[in-house]
Amino acid sequence: MRSAVPLPVPGRIEVHQGHAPLIVAFPHTGTDLVDCADGFVSPWLARRDADWHIQDLYAFARDVGATTIRTPISRSVIDVNRDPSGASLYPGQATTELCPTTTFDGDPLYVGAGPDADEIARRRATWFDPYHAALAAEIERLKAIHGHVILFDAHSIRSRIPRLFDGKLPQFNIGTNGGTTCSPKLTAAVAAACGSDSIVDGRFRGGWTTRHYGQPERGVHAIQMELAMRGYMIEPDMPDESNWPPPMLDHPPIAPTLRAVLNACLDFRQ
Incomplete structure (x- = not known):
């Protein structure tokens, strides 16, 4: 059964162990x-x-037996979902780096050039590596029990960011890196649960986590979900320090769909 409190993982990683293969x-x-x-x-x-609020939106995941893993470190310090080599996940498109120097909108995060190679290496060893060590350990733990495991990488983003994509993002953005990171049956099941306001491998095709761990031939199925934030908060037209982040809605309209999505993940392997 899952632990009642976070396990003491190096790097301040928060792990709640569940019994299901998810x-x-x-x-x-x-x-x-x-x-x-x-x-x-x-x-x-x-x-x-x-x-914002994603760990609260998916709080029900533990009730269905899922293991959850979270880092409390800001992605601006180091992004644990980027290729540690520094290679871009989306060549030719705007994105952010392993240690971002700009925001999604292109605003500079640092007065100068940002962290140098030594500082990036320090941040990787201190916060990136422990997160992935914990994640890899949980994958192997559950795979040893069940013979398979589904890694569901949970994300969200503002509905409109012109620098990153045109127009308004679909509500549910499913990433499988072109169908390589999980079974097509799992992709189909998740897409069916999401309904019409969804897309598979659109602007977001899965980050480094999905691409690195997704090995369906080994029984490790990885899938990313990028939610448009309008599904669980009221997004201001222009976020500033007076209005961002908004609180999570008391009854997010997408909550039942997310329950259906995780149930589809569990049903897929059963």
Whole structure:
């Protein structure tokens, strides 16, 4: 059965162990700027692009036996869903780096050039590596029990960010890196649960986590869900320090769909 409290994992990673063959990962909900806070132009700006409230939106995951993994460290310090080599996940398209130097909108995060190679290496060893060590350990733990595991990488983003995509993002953005990271039957089941306001491998095709761990031939099925934030909060037209982040709605309209999505993940392997 799952633990009642977070396990003491190095790097301050929060792990709740479940018994089902399902892991729900939260790589971008953290807002802790740790010892890097003084280097940012603005602490608010450094936290603005967090996946706000996502761990609360998926709080029910533990009730269905899922394991959850979360880092409290802000993605502006180091993005645990980027390729540690520094290679872009979306060549030719706007994106952010392993240690981002700009926000999603292109605003500079640092007064100068940002962290150098030594500082990036320090941040990777301190916060990136422990997160992935914990994630890999949970994958192997559950795979040893069940013979298979589903890794569900949970994300969200503002519905409109012109620098990253045109127009309004679909509500549910499913990423499988072109069908390579999980069984097509799992993709179909998740897409069916999401309904018409969804897309598979659109602007977001899965980050490094999905692409790195997704090995369906080994029984490890990885899938990313990028939610448009309008499904669980009221998004202002222009986020600023007076209105961002908004609170999560008391009854998010997408909550029943997310329950159906995780149930589809569990039903797929049963």
